[in-house]
Amino acid sequence: MSRIHRGLTITVTLPEERLEEAAVLLEQLNQQLKESQSAYREKLETVLFLSWLVLPVQWYAGNERLPARILLMTSYVGDRRHHLRELAEYFGDHLKQVFEMSDEFPKRGKKINMVAFLRRRAVPNTFYSGFKFIDTHEIAQEAHLKEAVFKHLSQKVLDGELTDDSPQSIKDQIESYITGHPSYQWVRKGSRGLGWDKFRMLFPLGIFALLMGGSLISLVLCFFIDSFLLSLLAWVFPSFVVLMGLLLVLLRFNELSPHIPGSEASDDRIREIVRRETNPVINEMTVIAPLKKGWIRRVFLAVSLRLVFLIRYFSYIPTVHTARWLQLDRGRRLVFIATFDNISEAYAHDFVDSERRTMNMAVIFSHAFGFPATRWLVHKQYNHRSEYMKGVRAHQQITQCWYAHNHELSVENLKNNRAFRLGLFRKMKESEIRNWLLRV
Numbered sequence: 001m002s003r004i005h006r007g008l009t010i011t012v013t014l015p016e017e018r019l020e021e022a023a024v025l026l027e028q029l030n031q032q033l034k035e036s037q038s039a040y041r042e043k044l045e046t047v048l049f050l051s052w053l054v055l056p057v058q059w060y061a062g063n064e065r066l067p068a069r070i071l072l073m074t075s076y077v078g079d080r081r082h083h084l085r086e087l088a089e090y091f092g093d094h095l096k097q098v099f100e101m102s103d104e105f106p107k108r109g110k111k112i113n114m115v116a117f118l119r120r121r122a123v124p125n126t127f128y129s130g131f132k133f134i135d136t137h138e139i140a141q142e143a144h145l146k147e148a149v150f151k152h153l154s155q156k157v158l159d160g161e162l163t164d165d166s167p168q169s170i171k172d173q174i175e176s177y178i179t180g181h182p183s184y185q186w187v188r189k190g191s192r193g194l195g196w197d198k199f200r201m202l203f204p205l206g207i208f209a210l211l212m213g214g215s216l217i218s219l220v221l222c223f224f225i226d227s228f229l230l231s232l233l234a235w236v237f238p239s240f241v242v243l244m245g246l247l248l249v250l251l252r253f254n255e256l257s258p259h260i261p262g263s264e265a266s267d268d269r270i271r272e273i274v275r276r277e278t279n280p281v282i283n284e285m286t287v288i289a290p291l292k293k294g295w296i297r298r299v300f301l302a303v304s305l306r307l308v309f310l311i312r313y314f315s316y317i318p319t320v321h322t323a324r325w326l327q328l329d330r331g332r333r334l335v336f337i338a339t340f341d342n343i344s345e346a347y348a349h350d351f352v353d354s355e356r357r358t359m360n361m362a363v364i365f366s367h368a369f370g371f372p373a374t375r376w377l378v379h380k381q382y383n384h385r386s387e388y389m390k391g392v393r394a395h396q397q398i399t400q401c402w403y404a405h406n407h408e409l410s411v412e413n414l415k416n417n418r419a420f421r422l423g424l425f426r427k428m429k430e431s432e433i434r435n436w437l438l439r440v
Contacts, residue, residue: 033401077134149440334364
């Protein structure tokens with residue numbers, strides 16, 4: 001099974017008068033998930049995180065109404081078709097109960113194929129995962145393995161058996177302990193299929209790089225070889241550069257428009273949001289905002305998200321498990337959702353605590369209404385950090401229903417557990433063994 005993490009986003013419009021009813025229903029489902037957490041973990045083999053919320057009406061450019069919506073967003077591992085079937089099988093009744101409030105759901109009396117409905121209502125998203133190649137079974141397996149080894153070594157220390165042992169000797173004893181337990185034989189299999197998963201994840205970027213590289217080579221060869229195909233390919237890279245430059249110039253003209261500050265969230269609203277961040281390790285945040293006025297904002301953001309998708313393999317933020325960005329309502333609305341370690345205040349500040357992260361953040365969030373103005377997309381005009389936090393809080397939505405397969409392990413915990421597992425039964429230098437033992 002593929003270990004690549006992906007994001008699924010399902011959305012339907014919702015009559016405004018049913019917003020409260022849908023919110024209450026999702027809150028009830030959230031309580032059921034909490035009470036039956038272990039049962040759902042056994043059933044939902046593909047689901048890492050699930051967020052389900054209602055989105056109120058918002059206004060684009062001050063006068064265009066953006067409809068109320070229901071949003072179901074999952075982070076999953078493996079095959080999309082398998083994931084959809086799993087949702088339909090174990091969440092079928094809940095899905096029907098919530099989505100039938102929408103006029104876009106099949107009318108009563110019609111036969112409902114829930115998998116087909118979910119597939120039709122799925123929208124593209126740019127998805128990021130902090131730990132990209134681990135499935136739900138491996139999360140528990142690797143955590144239990146390291147915990148068992150730690151207890152085993154701790155007992156040996158108490159018995160005075162490891163006092164003068166070398167790093168290599170301790171590693172040998174750990175491996176001997178694992179070999180002697182039939183339940184840990186899966187460790188010797190390694191992490192099969194990892195190379196293939198990495199290849200598939202890098203494939204779109206590879207195609208893009210080959211296309212651009214081939215265009216540059218063709219551009220040079222056109223001076224020596226008269227070929228229509230070479231000439232056609234030679235135009236790809238210059239056209240891309242010119243197009244991006246043109247979009248940036250048009251965006252700059254849009255930036256010259258007077259900046260309209262958004263309204264701030266009330267203290268009561270912020271307290272209501274923070275009150276829900278009660279998980280000791282992992283929490284969730286959803287920010288949904290209409291874009292600033294101008295078609296160039298919608299186009300530039302769409303292009304930026306596609307480019308972010310290409311380089312997602314190389315991105316890494318130590319506190320972020322998953323994140324996604326997408327546009328709704330013909331590009332007029334930006335949706336951002338993240339699951340992260342710590343609480344939202346600290347997490348949101350991670351994006352503006354350095355100049356580089358501020359620049360990266362501006363590529364996407366500067367297009368949203370209520371967020372700071374920019375010059376040439378990346379340069380700050382005024383108190384950027386505080387204005388960014390105002391934008392986040394003003395458009396942060398309450399997620400009525402949230403499920404996480406893993407509540408206890410941070411991104412660094414997952415990374416550490418995987419590194420410990422992969423170090424077993426491998427030849428290492430003494431310095432490498434010392435570093436590896438620190439992971440126990």
